[in-house]
Amino acid sequence: MDHQQTAAAILPLVGGADNIVSAAHCATRLRLVLQDDGLIQKSALDGLEAVKGSFINGGQLQVVIGQGAVNKVYEAFIELAGVSASTTQDNKNAAASQLNPAQRFAQMLSNIFVPIIPVIVACGLLMGVIGMSKTLGWASDTPLLQLLDMFSNTAFVFLPILIAFSAAREFRVNPFLAAALGGIMIHPALQNAWTVGSGIHDYWTFGGVSFAKVGYQGTVLPILLGVWVMGYIERGLRRVIPDSLDLIVRPFLTLMLSGVICLTVIGPLGRVVGNGISFGLLAIYNTAGPVAGLVFGGLYSTIVITGVHHSFHAIEAGLLSNPSIGKNFLLPIWSMANVAQGGAALAVFFKTQDAKVKLIALPAALSCLLGITEAAIFGVNLRYIKPFVAAAVGGALGGAYVVFAKVAMTAIGVTGIPGIAIVPGSLMLNYVIGMVLAFGSAFALTWVLGLAGKKAAKPTAEAAVKAESV
Structure with a gap:
């Protein structure tokens, strides 16, 4: 199927030209804002040869096509749909009008805090290194350490x-x-x-x-x-x-x-x-202790589906900057939930007979270990439902453990394996144990539960849209 044919096949499966509000693309995905998400024929869309998966996030339907190919499909698509080219920012603005008030509020906070995450991560990482050095006796109170300590709290001051x-x-x-x-x-x-x-x-x-x-x-x-x-x-x-x-x-x-x-x-x-x-x-x-971790870790991935998780950056920044608290005890819980989605997706990779799902599941599982879960949640685990439930259980167990072990972080926005860098040295082992528990239990439970039957493996468009817009 060439790019023109792919575009022609996608258009009716997203409700036709009359259903398109705006269209843009990023490096790998076609990003569409639609009048009515209920007109999406998701199973048929995911079944196209050139489509590697699709999901709804932030008010946009994101169709994964791949680097390079997406540019050509996009050009053919906007010509067929009769819409003008839009930037990703235009698309975000159009998508915002499709969100409910809670989602718009969460998106607003995300737009404010995501740009400043790098500097908070940089300072948090330095703070963690200094704390570990003091704990292990690697450094004394020298002028150099005082200088670095000043650097580490600059973002919070x-x-x-x-x-x-x-x-x-x-x-x-x-x-x-x-x-x-x-x-x-x-x-x-x-x-x-x-x-x-x-x-x-x-x-x-x-x-x-x-x-x-x-x-x-x-x-x-x-x-x-x-x-x-x-x-x-x-x-x-x-x-x-x-x-x-x-x-x-x-x-x-x-x-x-x-x-x-x-x-x-x-x-x-x-x-x-x-x-x-x-x-x-x-x-x-x-x-509540571990019970709080159990509940928050189990529910986090469901919150991700709604998009409301974007608002958590503001809460986490408040925890870090509050001199009476000074630690982010929420992010390790979210990290366990993210890693658990990877464990479930990896189990799907081994269990499914669908070659196309295999192609998506393995890289999706690995990306969860780096803190990126959209591909695993929307492209793999929600497709079969049971893996998503297994991942929720894994996130709950991992979340309970890191709360029990009092694991905290010194920054925001970094989860999975990269998150090790912002965990104080004395807590790193418990953080890794939590990840192994979350990933392993989600993998094992998915393996035991198996995948849904053949009919359920490719949900109807109505069921898929409902699942993604909970």
């Missing part, structure tokens, strides 16, 4: 500025004004937030109301709310300020008004809510 700059794009704010707002919230003239435990030293009084002169180092929610409010202030001023004065007056008023509102209202409120979330999760973690 200046986290409000990083978040503000990233959030500005999402909230349609001048990014430099947003960064300045973040700087105001951690200004040296304010009492350092990490010394609040010793008491608040000074207050402002406006109109008889007192406000603590405390900074917001290591906080997440106050700056998110602050930049969101700043967006409304900036756009409102743009409508009323004459063009001749806009360049001078609008930035000045935007920053002044946002800064006052943040330090007097949003900051204190955001700190209370943010701490409530963080300490609430810590209480569940400490009280």
Whole structure:
């Protein structure tokens, strides 16, 4: 089947030209935003010779075709469908309109936090190395170690500025004004937030109301709310300020008004809510123990299907940056769930007689060990259902173990084998044991349960879409 024939075969299986909102492609996948996902004939689509699998994620139908070939199929597809070429960002914008409010909120948080993950990982990795060196007695308190220790906490000390700059794009704010707002919230003239435990030293009084002169180092929610409010202030001023004065007056008023509102209202409120979330999760973690890991680890992959997991980055950043917590105890649980999907997918590789599924299952299983689960979940395990259930059990067992062993991480966004790098040295062995338990139990249970019958192996389009949009 050539590229033209492939495009012609795909079009009716996704509901025809009238069902296409927009179409784009990435390095390997055709990305389609559709009017009605219920018109997808998934089993027939996955059965095409050139299609290696398909799944719905983030409001987009993603059809895996492969590097190089996807470009040619895409060109033929948009010509047949009569739609104009779109960028992946255009597609994301179109897809956002198809999401429910919870999914849109989660996607918004993902768009803000994913760009800053690399710097948090870099600092978290260095923090882990320093901690391991001290634990094992490899390093003493030398000037070099002090310098590296300063490097390791930089992302968390200046986290409000990083978040503000990233959030500005999402909230349609001048990014430099947003960064300045973040700087105001951690200004040296304010009492350092990490010394609040010793008491608040000074207050402002406006109109008889007192406000603590405390900074917001290591906080997440106050700056998110602050930049969101700043967006409304900036756009409102743009409508009323004459063009001749806009360049001078609008930035000045935007920053002044946002800064006052943040330090007097949003900051204190955001700190209370943010701490409530963080300490609430810590209480569940400490009280429920392995049971919490069992539940969270078992449910995580189902949450991934909904797309709501993207919002967890904000919660994890709050845990890390909170001086009273300073560790990410959620990410090891998510990691166990991801690895378990790989164990189930590997079992499918050995059990299935479908050559096409074999072609997808092995690389999908390996990618789960690197923290990438979409191919395994949507392309393999949900196809047969039982492996997905087995993976949930594996994630639950692995999650219970890492909570029992008190495994935590020093960053966000990295799971599976790469996640070892951000686990403190004293906890690495338990993290690896948890992965082996999750992967092995998911593999074994899939092997015992077997795959669904031949009819169930290729679910109907209606069942597949329902499964993917839970």
